[in-house]
Each structure stands twice: as C-alpha cells, then as structure tokens.
Amino acid sequence: MVTIKDVARLANVSPSTVSRVISDHKSISDETKERVRQAMEELGYYPNFIARSLIKRSSHALGLILSRSTESAFSNPFFAEILRGISKVTQKRQYTLVLSTAENYKDEAKQCLQMVMERRVDGLILLAPRVNDELIRKLAQNKHPFVVVGRVNGLQHHYAVNNDNIQAAYSAVRHLLNLGHRRIAFLNGPAEYTFCQDRYQGYCMALREFGVEVDERYIRHAQIDHKDDYELGKELLNLKPRPTAFFVADDLMVIGIYRAIKEAKLKIPQDVAVIGFNDDAFATLLDPPLTTIRIPIYEMGKAAAETMIAVLNGEEVNPPQKILSSELVIRESCGAKPLSQ
Amino acid sequence: MVTIKDVARLANVSPSTVSRVISDHKSISDETKERVRQAMEELGYYPNFIARSLIKRSSHALGLILSRSTESAFSNPFFAEILRGISKVTQKRQYTLVLSTAENYKDEAKQCLQMVMERRVDGLILLAPRVNDELIRKLAQNKHPFVVVGRVNGLQHHYAVNNDNIQAAYSAVRHLLNLGHRRIAFLNGPAEYTFCQDRYQGYCMALREFGVEVDERYIRHAQIDHKDDYELGKELLNLKPRPTAFFVADDLMVIGIYRAIKEAKLKIPQDVAVIGFNDDAFATLLDPPLTTIRIPIYEMGKAAAETMIAVLNGEEVNPPQKILSSELVIRESCGAKPLSQ
C-alpha cells in the first residue's frame, strides 16, 4: 500500500507537507505543491480514508434507517425517491451513504445504535418515525445527530423534514366531499406510524367540516408490506351501505383497491371514486389514471441530507423542523372537477 | 468518548486485555472477562470501528455500484430485489453496505475507483456490466476485489453471478413461436449492456430454430429510464405487417407497451401477445396478467454478497462464475398454452 510516507520520500518533503498538500493548505509553495502532486500521481497514491477518519473523529458517512423491513421498504417507490434525493446531496458533499438493513424494528434499533456508537456514521437519517419511537428517544438521549423524515411526537429539540400530512389528507377528502361523497372509506397505513396518525387527523377534519360523522367501520389499517390491501378493499366494499369513495393513504395500495372494485363489477369513478397518496410514477398509468396527492419526496430527501450535514458542520439550521407542501393532482379516478374549490 | 483505556482503568487491567475480551480471545480468565464486560457495560463502551479498521486494514464494508443513474436504478423493482438479497447477507455478516450514488457512468467509475483506493470499502458488487466495461477493466487491472451481477466480456478471471439470459430469452420467444407467432417484435434495453446482448442472442436463436428470419425493423432498444417504451411500442405497432407478439425485455417496459396496444384498440392476447421479463410483483396485477420470465433476483443478490465476502476472507469460490436459472411463468398475456412443449 502506498502511504503518505512514500509520497514524502519521493517528493523529498516531510509527511506533514504531503498532508498539507492533500487538504490544499495555503501556506505551501506552489513549487512543492506541484512536486508532491507529481509524486502522488506517479505512485498512484490515494489518502487512506480510515486513517483520516480516525484522527478527524468523523467517518464522513451518513446512515439511512428505513424503519421497516428491508423488503417492504425497497419495494415502495417512496423509498427510491427519497434515496434519490439523499444521494444527490451525499454525492455532492462527498459523504458516504450507508444503508441500514434490518429485518424488523428491534434489530434495526439495535443495529442503528451500534452503528453510531461505533462511529461507522456521523449522523443518521431516519424514515417513518413511529408513535413514541423508542429508537429516536434513545438517539436523542445519547445526543446523537439525526434528522427525521416525518413527524416525531413527544420530543422537543430535533431536526425533521416532513410534508404536510394533515393538510394533504384534508385536501384529498375535501375534494371527495366537494364531489358529493359522504361515505368515504379510508384505507390507512399501520396506526403506529405518525404519518398515518396525521392522515387520519386530516381525514376527520374534512369530514367534520362538512358535518359528516366519522364512522370507524369505514376505516382500515393495511400492513406496511401491502399484502392485504386487496382483502381490505373487498371488506370495505361489502359494507352496507357501500362507500362511494375511497381515500387510500398510499398509491401502492390503490392497486389492490382497484382490483377489488373491478372484481365487484363496479366502475371507477362512476360507482366508486378513488383518491391516492404519493403520486408514484405509475399513478398515471393506472386505469383510470389516479387522482392523488403529490408530495415532494425527492426534495424531502435532499432537505434531510442537507440538514444532517449542516448540523454535523456545526451550522445553525433554522427552522429545525421543515414542512414541505403537497399538492392535489386531479386525474380521472374521482370523476368531474369539484364545483366549489 | 469512552475508549478502551477507560474500560481498562475501571476494570484494573491493561488495554490489551480489554481488546482480547472484545474479540473473545480464549486465553483470558472467565473472571477478568466478566469484570471487563461489566466495566464496558457501566461505561457504555462501544469499540471504535474506525480505529479497528485502520489496524485491521479492512473497512468491513461492501460498496454497491448501480451502473446507471441513481434515478433509473432506484425506480426499478429489480434493484429493490437485488438490494434485498445483498443486504440480507451483509447484515448477517456484519458488513457495512455503502451505496454508490452517481448521476452518470463516468462519475460513477471515478467515484467507485476512489472508494476502493481510499479503502472506504473492501470490495464491490457491480450491477449491469456494459460491453467492454471500462470500470471493470480498471478494477481488475488494479486487482481490486469485486463481483459482478451479470456477464462480463473479455475478462478471464473474475467473480460473477448471473441468470441465464440467453436461455431465458430463448424460452420466451420459443413460447411465442409455439403459439404460432412469426412476427415477434422485440423491445430490448440499451445495447451497451451485456444482458441486453444476451437476450438479443436468445431471441435470434429461437427464431432461427423455427426458420424465421430476424428482421431488425422489429427490434427496438429502449432507454434505461423507460421513458420511451410507449413511443417505441407505437412505432412497432405501426409496422406493416404488424407484429402479432411482443417480447419485452423488462416488465417495467410492458406498462408502456400495454398502453400503446390498448390505444390502438387491439386486444391482448387476441390481437397481440405480450411476454415480459423479470416477473416483477406488479406483473400479476396487469390486465391481462403478464406471462413473463421469472429470474431469481433475490438469490442473485445473496449469492453476489456471499461470493464477495468469501473472496475477501480468502476462501476459494468455486465456480467463480455462477449462473442461476430462470423460469417461464405463464399467465394470460399470450393466450392459450402452446401445443408442443
């Protein structure tokens, strides 16, 4: 292995001079700089990242915590999109991106704590926080740098990036209400996630505003792996009286819902209107194209990574909690445009 | 920061003894072992991974190189599936998984070379090799440990895991030929990837076996980001005489093809048969459900990671190039079962 000493010897300088050239220190004459660079080139020298990390007390790496099984995370377009945003930033800032890869929450919490304690990563980006998230509590307690994508409850000082879930769900349901729907089924994600809580709250808000009572029979929580969407869709369609519209908290679940509706020989949107969430790429390809909420996933990923790096650099991040807006995208799964805005 | 010295002091032993306890060295009395462990617990000690890496000359990390833009990689279910397989292994073996995140091939090659030279990772897993892949050539030249998922051309000694692309494409096309199709359009991926070359070869093999001449007009290469599938589908459908079947080299592209076919007021499979590749999760949800080739993506990911780790451990891997078999999954997009096998 070529080390800094080899370069120093060849260039006839001390190792510290080489080190200074690496970090482009100002007080090095152009002449020696050139000579050292040539020696590096000649020897094919690359600084040893690990040695550097040791002395700098920083791995210059960010950990990404999925907060769900690897399987269900990777198969969701949301994940791809957030990863795209994060990696855009890590790449630019020369950070290493480390993926946590656990099979369940408990393993993940342990792994993740170990990762920071062992200094494999300088900071963490956490997706999909849970209600009373144990891991987040511990990280905060140990004062480990992290930023959450989503909303954390019961924690005062922390960094987070989120979209306006309550408002977004509210807009979606109001859209259906404006179209005249009153029995609106809600297929939500697992109740343990705060983002599902928030969407539930938005759903209720809209109904109440229109004087419609929230009927829990019309609400279902699907599993995070989306294996039971279709079944839950059938259940909801069998309710008497049948819901005339579906608010589905993730476009991925719409696939199962569409199937259940079509199998019941019902037409979308004539018999049942459907509105989704996320605006995944395939939403426009569904039949009929899906009306849904577009959330700026890529931007959230970017913001999360930028926040984390800024915090690690000791910069002030203000505000510590950012909320990005979403937008209702009207396609054909709910029928005509609403009368009133 | 709690170091090995702090633990040593508290447990009244030398740092080397603590180090031995960490790695569970045999020649340490149970009594001291216990005492040291207690001290660790009490202080909340975690070994510094970086210091350890420095002396062990190993980062205990694997880099994953996507070989395409972050965007197009992450949006393909193939990627999620391979990542799932890889992470299953890295997790079990306590390896850190590092994601390379470049926007284009040139950047990626540079980044990736830097990653290994700087010792951020011990080895690399490379996806989707290109014909005459520059990066792979360089890695081999510098003797850097890597394993490729796919086929590499023009390189003698290397490790690789692949599926039987030629055979798989051959089966797919033969299936169509057995059903009586003779004008079979082929929507392939970019010609620069070896897996596309292989699928092309399988396509030709089958046609020739049935005495059908290969007509290049019926062959198109889609972009890796799947943005032009629909357009290419329309082009192919406008050919005179019109193809009666489509062999599509990635299920993701089938979405565009289905759309083109339906817009032309043609029925699947009555007017046009379609066969895909990958057996992505959504294949069964398409209308009609897609006949496709199932490749063991998860297993390939596992095998790749296992191979890489074995190689790093100095174990012998035999054979160095593994080929996993794929399987034709018959659903409804090609109509009836073929008469002959």
Place this chain on the structure above:
DNA sequence: ATGAAAGCGCTAACAA
C-alpha cells in the same frame, strides 16, 4: 493469563 510497547496512516500543534 496478562502487560508493555510498537505501530496502523494520517493530522495538527509547536518549532524552526
């Protein structure tokens, strides 16, 4: 069974 000492490859005071 345990400790002392050297050193992994680098950086950063402090000197010169």
Place this chain on the structure above:
DNA sequence: TTGTTAGCGCTTTCAT
C-alpha cells in the same frame, strides 16, 4: 514555508 513530534483508538507481537 516546512519539519518534528505526538497521538487518534485500537491490535498484536513479545515478554513475563
């Protein structure tokens, strides 16, 4: 502007 020296936190000979 450059070199000398100490040391980041750990492991590993070599002694004892």
